[in-house]
Amino acid sequence: MNDEVKKGLLGIVVDETEVSKVMPEINSLTYRGYAAQDLCAACRFEEVAYLILNKDLPNSIQLKKFEKEERENRELTKNLYEIINHMPKKSHPMDVARTAVSVMGLEDKETSNSSHEANMRKALRIFAKTPTAIAAFYRIRKGKKIIKPKKTLSFSENFFYMCFGKVPEKEIVKAFDVSLILYAEHSFNVSTFTARTITSSLSDIHGAITGAIASLKGPLHGGANEEVMHMMKKIKKPENALKWINEALDKKHVVMGFGHRVYKSGDSRVPTMREYFKKVAKIKKDKIFEKIYDIVEKVMIKRKNIYPNVDYPTGPTYHLMGFDTDFFTPIFVISRITGWSAHIMEQHAANKLIRPLAKYKGSTHRKVLQLNQR
Numbered sequence: 155m156n157d158e159v160k161k162g163l164l165g166i167v168v169d170e171t172e173v174s175k176v177m178p179e180i181n182s183l184t185y186r187g188y189a190a191q192d193l194c195a196a197c198r199f200e201e202v203a204y205l206i207l208n209k210d211l212p213n214s215i216q217l218k219k220f221e222k223e224e225r226e227n228r229e230l231t232k233n234l235y236e237i238i239n240h241m242p243k244k245s246h247p248m249d250v251a252r253t254a255v256s257v258m259g260l261e262d263k264e265t266s267n268s269s270h271e272a273n274m275r276k277a278l279r280i281f282a283k284t285p286t287a288i289a290a291f292y293r294i295r296k297g298k299k300i301i302k303p304k305k306t307l308s309f310s311e312n313f314f315y316m317c318f319g320k321v322p323e324k325e326i327v328k329a330f331d332v333s334l335i336l337y338a339e340h341s342f343n344v345s346t347f348t349a350r351t352i353t354s355s356l357s358d359i360h361g362a363i364t365g366a367i368a369s370l371k372g373p374l375h376g377g378a379n380e381e382v383m384h385m386m387k388k389i390k391k392p393e394n395a396l397k398w399i400n401e402a403l404d405k406k407h408v409v410m411g412f413g414h415r416v417y418k419s420g421d422s423r424v425p426t427m428r429e430y431f432k433k434v435a436k437i438k439k440d441k442i443f444e445k446i447y448d449i450v451e452k453v454m455i456k457r458k459n460i461y462p463n464v465d466y467p468t469g470p471t472y473h474l475m476g477f478d479t480d481f482f483t484p485i486f487v488i489s490r491i492t493g494w495s496a497h498i499m500e501q502h503a504a505n506k507l508i509r510p511l512a513k514y515k516g517s518t519h520r521k522v523l524q525l526n527q528r
């Protein structure tokens with residue numbers, strides 16, 4: 155047996171996928187063969203969600219049907235609203251999202267049916283309901299009345315509406331849509347691998363997505379977009395940025411929003427998101443974070459040759475849109491549900507239990523003493 159340890163599964167290819175392809179050598183990312191930036195330019199988020207789940211872009215009839223189903227499934231049960239209402243107000247919204255999806259699994263009549271058809275129906279229900287659960291908590295913890303979803307609004311418009319009671323300018327909605335498209339899927343990242351690992355024991359989709367949310371919460375994964383904002387708020391003014399970043403690097407701190415396991419010379423999603431960050435900053439007439447962004451980025455590249463990942467521009471963009479910082483990763487969740495679901499179905503279709511080995515390094519052959527002798 156080869157007992158060479160590959161910590162973090164670094165460089166290990168564990169399975170095949172048709173969902174997306176990350177190509178660091180040419181700085182590209184494709185979903186089902188389409189370049190993510192082309193999808194951002196030509197599509198609304200719902201079209202990309204359909205693509206990821208159904209393997210092809212929808213025609214207008216297919217899109218209409220998909221949107222109708224999504225809109226009709228947005229509402230939560232009275233039970234789930236009550237559970238969210240009783241959650242501690244100080245809960246992290248990622249924990250609320252995780253618990254909400256878990257409760258959806260308790261309530262779903264098809265939980266134990268993991269056929270492809272049932273998984274498609276359940277994926278759509280989780281996709282439609284999770285934004286409602288997150289927005290409900292957004293309102294509740296501020297002591298505001300919950301705003302129920304509105305069927306006449308698109309996925310992104312409806313999320314703004316449920317959080318803020320109104321839909322912002324078209325350009326802001328587009329920037330949000332673009333962020334969701336860029337967050338939707340990214341091959342075998344930690345949370346997707348978690349979802350696939352859970353699925354590999356033939357567990358259900360609600361459990362796999364619940365586990366994926368827990369995994370996404372960590373600051374080395376989805377939680378980075380929140381950490382970026384904490385950093386930018388600490389820096390406060392562009393005049394402080396140079397000193398702050400140089401000191402952070404002198405102290406060998408990890409700078410959030412930079413670096414990537416796969417992309418080593420730039421994240422292919424960053425240029426598109428950077429462009430929309432700029433548009434949002436212009437509409438909001440607030441360029442402070444853009445200036446901080448540029449200074450920190452320049453120093454990171456110059457001193458460390460480490461480039462930003464997509465969480466670097468999404469953090470300040472969501473801030474300018476008006477979202478509380480701890481809701482940034484839950485926004486990532488509402489998008490990534492599409493990618494996770496596609497991977498869960500792919501895993502089911504050609505399943506092999508995921509069960510790696512470990513090299514044991516503990517003590518050996520210890521004699522068990524009776525309790526009164528220890």
Ligand SMILES: CC(C)(COP(=O)(O)OP(=O)(O)OC[C@H]1O[C@@H](n2cnc3c(N)ncnc32)[C@H](O)[C@@H]1OP(=O)(O)O)[C@@H](O)C(=O)NCCC(=O)NCCS
Binds near residue numbers: 458
């Ligand atoms: C994403 C991340 C976990 C990738 O990790 P990885 O592939 O295991 O790479 P490593 O952590 O081993 O990094 C390699 C080197 O670059 C340095 N490095 C990587 N990212 C860094 C960062 N954001 N800030 C400062 N140094 C960084 C490491 O300290 C390490 O240096 P060393 O060789 O001197 O020890 C890592 O870059 C990171 O922690 N980034 C910040 C969190 C983040 O933004 N996550 C979102 C990812 S989309």
